[in-house]
Amino acid sequence: MKYMLLMMAPAGGWAKFMTLPPEDIRAHISFMKKLNVDLTSAGELVDAQGLAFPSQAKLVTAKAGGGPAVSDGPFPESKEFLAGYWIVDVPDEARAIALAAHISTAPGAGGSPMRFPVEVRQVMAGPPEDL
Amino acid sequence: MKDGTALEDLLRDAAPQVLAALLRRFRDFDAAEDAVQEALLAAATQWRAAGVPDSPRAWLIQVASRRLTDHIRTETARRRRQGVIASEAPPAEQPPPGDLPPGDRDDTLALLFMCCHPALSPASATALTLRAVGGLTTAEIAAAFMVPEATMAQRISRAKQSIKTSGVPFRLPTNREWPTRLAAVMHVLYLIFNEGYASTSGEALVRTDLSSDAIRLTRALHHSVPDAAEIMGLLALMLLTDARRPARVNEHGDLVPLAEQDRAAWNARLIQEGVALVTSALPRGAVGPYQLQAAIAAVHDEAATAEATDWPQIRALYTVLERMTDNPMVALNRAIADAMVAGPAEGLTRLDALASDARLRGHHRLHAVRAHLLEMQGHRAQARTEYLAAASRTTSIPEQRYLMMKAAKLADSEAKE
Numbered sequence: 001m002k003y004m005l006l007m008m009a010p011a012g013g014w015a016k017f018m019t020l021p022p023e024d025i026r027a028h029i030s031f032m033k034k035l036n037v038d039l040t041s042a043g044e045l046v047d048a049q050g051l052a053f054p055s056q057a058k059l060v061t062a063k064a065g066g067g068p069a070v071s072d073g074p075f076p077e078s079k080e081f082l083a084g085y086w087i088v089d090v091p092d093e094a095r096a097i098a099l100a101a102h103i104s105t106a107p108g109a110g111g112s113p114m115r116f117p118v119e120v121r122q123v124m125a126g127p128p129e130d131l
Numbered sequence: 132m133k134d135g136t137a138l139e140d141l142l143r144d145a146a147p148q149v150l151a152a153l154l155r156r157f158r159d160f161d162a163a164e165d166a167v168q169e170a171l172l173a174a175a176t177q178w179r180a181a182g183v184p185d186s187p188r189a190w191l192i193q194v195a196s197r198r199l200t201d202h203i204r205t206e207t208a209r210r211r212r213q214g215v216i217a218s219e220a221p222p223a224e225q226p227p228p229g230d231l232p233p234g235d236r237d238d239t240l241a242l243l244f245m246c247c248h249p250a251l252s253p254a255s256a257t258a259l260t261l262r263a264v265g266g267l268t269t270a271e272i273a274a275a276f277m278v279p280e281a282t283m284a285q286r287i288s289r290a291k292q293s294i295k296t297s298g299v300p301f302r303l304p305t306n307r308e309w310p311t312r313l314a315a316v317m318h319v320l321y322l323i324f325n326e327g328y329a330s331t332s333g334e335a336l337v338r339t340d341l342s343s344d345a346i347r348l349t350r351a352l353h354h355s356v357p358d359a360a361e362i363m364g365l366l367a368l369m370l371l372t373d374a375r376r377p378a379r380v381n382e383h384g385d386l387v388p389l390a391e392q393d394r395a396a397w398n399a400r401l402i403q404e405g406v407a408l409v410t411s412a413l414p415r416g417a418v419g420p421y422q423l424q425a426a427i428a429a430v431h432d433e434a435a436t437a438e439a440t441d442w443p444q445i446r447a448l449y450t451v452l453e454r455m456t457d458n459p460m461v462a463l464n465r466a467i468a469d470a471m472v473a474g475p476a477e478g479l480t481r482l483d484a485l486a487s488d489a490r491l492r493g494h495h496r497l498h499a500v501r502a503h504l505l506e507m508q509g510h511r512a513q514a515r516t517e518y519l520a521a522a523s524r525t526t527s528i529p530e531q532r533y534l535m536m537k538a539a540k541l542a543d544s545e546a547k548e
Binding site: 001002040041042043044045046047089091122123124125 | 252253254255258276277278279281282283285286287289526527528531
């Protein structure tokens with residue numbers, strides 16, 4: 001079964017993360033790199049992507065007369081932003097939850113776990129049998 | 132001179148037999164597979180130019196064995212140089228086990244049992260079986276399961292590693308082991324079939340046809356063990372299910388339920404073969420779940436119209452199957468058969484009894500079946516609520532679209548009344 005694990009960063013967390021000393025940022029990056037290597041060698045990784053900062057984001061809606069209406073981020077009303085995601089192919093939901101919990105321990109200030117929320121969503125598939 | 136496709140088919144069919152022949156003499160799965168790949172590559176280039184030898188398989192086995200022996204010699208020399216060999220037994224050729232009747236057919240069968248060993252997870256066993264016995268490339272398997280090739284390569288390599296570390300022997304199971312090991316093999320083949328069947332949902336992706344691969348492998352298993360009634364049942368079930376594939380999705384890519392399918396589009400040849408298989412399997416005694424499911428599929432497939440379906444017989448078959456399997460989905464299907472025989476009220480009573488089963492609580496199928504039965508009774512508003520409950524719980528996109536359409540049609544017809 002495939003699951004998408006969405007890493008949700010608190011709105012203020014981005015700025016704070018950028019002010020961490022280099023060794024903390026390096027530790028965070030190595031954690032993420034090792035995670036993807038481990039997921040590949042476990043035969044579980046389908047896709048993993050990190051997203052550009054919310055300050056680079058655009059919010060797009062269709063104008064009534066056609067064409068895009070574009071506004072810039074960040075969006076003060078949002079409490080959390082999607083920072084990145086993984087799609088994994090695992091035997092069951094329990095494994096997806098265990099992976100999400102591990103991702104949430106990514107190191108932040110002083111190497112202590114950040115414990116940000118990770119949303120676990122099952123990816124829809126084809127029908128299992130005849131109706 | 133063979134054309135390219137015929138040569139590819141020949142090589143793909145020979146690959147598992149060559150691998151099995153090597154494994155009978157050498158333990159190392161990884162090295163044996165590498166040697167087979169090298170022999171296949173050599174064959175692909177040399178045969179194209181010089182023609183196919185009289186005995187292609189013997190040619191391949193000879194070339195692959197030579198490559199493997201060279202590899203072992205190099206490895207041994209390397210290890211000796213590094214001083215690690217002293218305590219290890221040389222990974223030399225092993226005498227064929229005396230209790231094994233030799234022959235290619237038994238070798239390929241032993242390979243299948245090895246790849247479907249219960250020590251492996253279902254995901255590992257399906258991947259390894261398709262690679263080693265099915266002759267698919269890692270890229271093809273990765274595409275079929277929609278994962279990157281690197282991920283699938285790791286999954287297969289871990290599966291080989293588990294076989295090595297858990298000491299799974301390369302031989303046919305003993306008489307005592309036979310029933311559980313055969314069940315494990317059939318389960319893996321069934322999973323491969325279902326993976327292919329579930330993927331016919333029209334999300335336009337080029338996917339290897341896993342259903343056909345599963346049928347090909349099950350057919351080969353049936354030829355190796357022609358007396359096993361459950362293998363006949365499994366093959367029949369696959370054929371009778373696959374026969375309906377052309378009618379299962381409409382021109383818009385939407386799912387069409389069994390009752391509304393265009394039966395003229397069903398594959399009559401597959402139905403004929405499936406019915407013949409299950410008819411010859413059932414009287415052999417020891418009726419198992421695959422034979423019963425095949426028998427149910429046969430009753431559906433033989434009905435000229437949905438209305439002509441012999442529901443009393445389907446109900447009887449589900450009653451036997453229910454006693455055998457303790458699968459809540461079987462109980463759910465039995466409730467549908469009850470409704471078709473004795474009316475929706477009878478089916479709904481049975482559903483209420485099933486609702487206490489923890490495995491079914493909140494399951495989308497429970498809501499979907501209740502919705503159908505309520506609709507049969509003319510309780511449109513309640514049926515609509517149940518369709519929506521089912522739609523919000525399913526993890527299948529085509530099924531969700533179907534359930535939402537059912538709910539929408541009920542709302543529409545209510546508005547018009």
